[in-house]
Amino acid sequence: MTGTGGLRVEGAVKVFFTGTPNEVRALDGLSLDMRPGDFVTIIGSNGAGKSTLLNAVAGTFPIDHGEIWLDDKELTQRPEHLRAQSIGRVFQDPRAGTAPSLSIEENLCLAMLRGKRRGLARGLSASRRASVKGQLSQLGMGLEERPRSAVAKLSGGQRQALSLLMATITRPQLLLLDEHTAALDPKVAATIMDLTTQIVTRERLTTLMVTHNMELALSRGNRLMMMHAGRVILDVAGADKSSLTVPELVRKFHEVAGETLASDRMLLE
Amino acid sequence: MEGILAIGFEQGLLYSFLVLGVFFTFRVLDFPDLTVDGSLVLGAGATAILVTNGVSVFLATGVGVIAGACAGVVTGLIHILLKSGSSDTNYGPKLIAGILTTTALYSINLRVMGRSNVPLLHEKSMFDHIGDLISVNMTRWSLVLGLLVIALLVKLVLDWFLHTELGLAMQALGDNEQMIRSLGVNTNRVRILGLAIANGLVALTGGLVAQQQGYADIGMGFGALVAGLGGVIIGEVVFGMRSIRWVLFSVMAGSIVYRILVAVGLRIDWIRPTDLKLLTAVLVLIALATPTIRSRVVRS
Numbered sequence: 001m002t003g004t005g006g007l008r009v010e011g012a013v014k015v016f017f018t019g020t021p022n023e024v025r026a027l028d029g030l031s032l033d034m035r036p037g038d039f040v041t042i043i044g045s046n047g048a049g050k051s052t053l054l055n056a057v058a059g060t061f062p063i064d065h066g067e068i069w070l071d072d073k074e075l076t077q078r079p080e081h082l083r084a085q086s087i088g089r090v091f092q093d094p095r096a097g098t099a100p101s102l103s104i105e106e107n108l109c110l111a112m113l114r115g116k117r118r119g120l121a122r123g124l125s126a127s128r129r130a131s132v133k134g135q136l137s138q139l140g141m142g143l144e145e146r147p148r149s150a151v152a153k154l155s156g157g158q159r160q161a162l163s164l165l166m167a168t169i170t171r172p173q174l175l176l177l178d179e180h181t182a183a184l185d186p187k188v189a190a191t192i193m194d195l196t197t198q199i200v201t202r203e204r205l206t207t208l209m210v211t212h213n214m215e216l217a218l219s220r221g222n223r224l225m226m227m228h229a230g231r232v233i234l235d236v237a238g239a240d241k242s243s244l245t246v247p248e249l250v251r252k253f254h255e256v257a258g259e260t261l262a263s264d265r266m267l268l269e
Numbered sequence: 270m271e272g273i274l275a276i277g278f279e280q281g282l283l284y285s286f287l288v289l290g291v292f293f294t295f296r297v298l299d300f301p302d303l304t305v306d307g308s309l310v311l312g313a314g315a316t317a318i319l320v321t322n323g324v325s326v327f328l329a330t331g332v333g334v335i336a337g338a339c340a341g342v343v344t345g346l347i348h349i350l351l352k353s354g355s356s357d358t359n360y361g362p363k364l365i366a367g368i369l370t371t372t373a374l375y376s377i378n379l380r381v382m383g384r385s386n387v388p389l390l391h392e393k394s395m396f397d398h399i400g401d402l403i404s405v406n407m408t409r410w411s412l413v414l415g416l417l418v419i420a421l422l423v424k425l426v427l428d429w430f431l432h433t434e435l436g437l438a439m440q441a442l443g444d445n446e447q448m449i450r451s452l453g454v455n456t457n458r459v460r461i462l463g464l465a466i467a468n469g470l471v472a473l474t475g476g477l478v479a480q481q482q483g484y485a486d487i488g489m490g491f492g493a494l495v496a497g498l499g500g501v502i503i504g505e506v507v508f509g510m511r512s513i514r515w516v517l518f519s520v521m522a523g524s525i526v527y528r529i530l531v532a533v534g535l536r537i538d539w540i541r542p543t544d545l546k547l548l549t550a551v552l553v554l555i556a557l558a559t560p561t562i563r564s565r566v567v568r569s
Contacts (some may be wrong), residue, residue, distance in 0.1 A: 014470075048379050079455075080450055080451070081454055081455045081456065084450065084451050084453035085453045096445070096448060097448055099441040099445045101440070106437055106440075107441075110437055112436055113438075116453075117436040118438050119434055120435060121433060121439040159511055166452070219509075269287075
């Protein structure tokens with residue numbers, strides 16, 4: 001219960017394409033309460049509103065109703081770049097989290113300045129350069145050997161590892177992971193996932209991880225939430241979560257949602 | 270031939286600030302900014318009208334640059350108004366913002382100048398003053414030398430700026446806007462600053478060209494953007510894009526090559542001086558299409 005990063009969402013509503021035949025209630029009065037240090041995995045079928053939830057918390061768009069709080073700060077009306085001072089984020093697309101034409105060290109330098117005033121001081125000062133090298137070597141990918149390479153030359157896995165480091169280097173109050181291993185091949189995905197667990201545990205980051213993969217959702221984190229039709233329909237933590245299995249999870253889904261599973265993809269994984 | 274080279278270097282360096290401005294918007298900010306045609310005239314007009322009213326030519330040039338920067342700020346503000354809800358890679362609002370500012374600038378420039386042409390026949394240019402100061406007669410080549418010094422100074426300042434904390438954020442903005450926003454950068458503010466710098470550079474070309482040719486004219490900005498783009502593309506293709514420092518040099522050299530090509534073109538008997546814009550458009554088209562055509566030829 002110590003530390004920071006308590007996220008509270010209350011009655012969040014987000015409707016897309018309001019007033020058109022395509023109207024979607026992506027968030028339908030969603031509420032959740034995360035304690036500082038919680039590592040929550042979120043599963044749900046396509047269209048359940050998982051990514052909308054992360055975008056709403058990060059401030060990509062304003063929500064129509066409801067409130068979002070991080071510790072004692074209300075975020076609801078805050079623009080995205082101000083929320084980013086305390087929220088780190090890794091996207092599904094490895095290209096989304098890095099600037100391709102800048103070098104590895106320049107990207108990390110940008111991330112080290114998260115939430116700080118960016119002035120006319122030299123970006124890559126000697127001290128930042130040294131610190132960047134140390135951080136890179138912790139990834140175990142050999143990136144510390146070539147900090148001046150353009151990020152565009154890195155593989156998807158390397159770019160995602162870098163994105164993860166960039167999202168966590170300032171130890172943000174909240175880390176949002178949006179299916180961040182889904183676009184990688186299985187072996188690389190496993191590496192990135194291990195790295196994620198390692199960093200989240202070491203830095204004791206409050207983390208919200210969206211995934212399509214039930215196994216992953218069960219094996220990682222201390223708490224699991226299932227989303228359906230814009231709400232959290234299942235919330236298990238601690239011992240209840242560790243004893244849960246994939247078939248049970250599917251059964252629970254039917255129980256609570258009261259309909260057949262919307263996505264085959266979720267079953268297959 | 271020597272005449273062509275001298276003209277090429279002189280014009281190329283005069284317009285190198287325009288080329289840097291166009292590079293800044295198109296490449297660094299990923300913002301195809303059409304304000305350029307208007308801000309060039311604003312720089313020229315403001316400088317000319319101040320000089321004819323007895324203001325020091327150095328101060329007048331500086332005010333011209335600031336006026337150009339303000340035009341860039343206006344474009345940035347209009348863009349914020351128009352872009353809401355559209356994705357970062359939607360160029361529509363960016364193009365419209367520049368078009369609106371340029372159109373408005375046509376009237377504003379006429380207000381600033383008071384008439385469509387402000388002659389500077391009996392006024393000394395910045396370079397004449399510098400020449401007097403160091404007792405050198407300003408021939409074309411000594412003008413080139415003076416311009417070269419200024420251009421290199423501007424390039425060094427840009428090199429420095431682009432590697433500051435703020436400059437790195439600006440580079441990242443054009444590279445991946447979503448990412449730099451998620452790192453806590455107010456992208457609207459950084460973009461406006463970038464547009465101000467770019468249009469300030471463009472206005473510097475305007476002010477210097479007015480002094481060198483002896484007048485500011487309401488029509489002198491027409492096609493400036495395309496000409497600037499010509500310098501950028503020729504520079505990138507001919508001299509390469511190894512690093513941001515190198516590419517700044519490349520586009521400035523590209524500006525010179527471009528002006529030499531124009532000077533050569535104008536020497537051809539059947540080309541009239543009024544064909545310049547056609548020539549410009551064709552040159553830029555060739556430069557733009559070369560990579561596409563080359564890759565098609567290689568593939569087939």
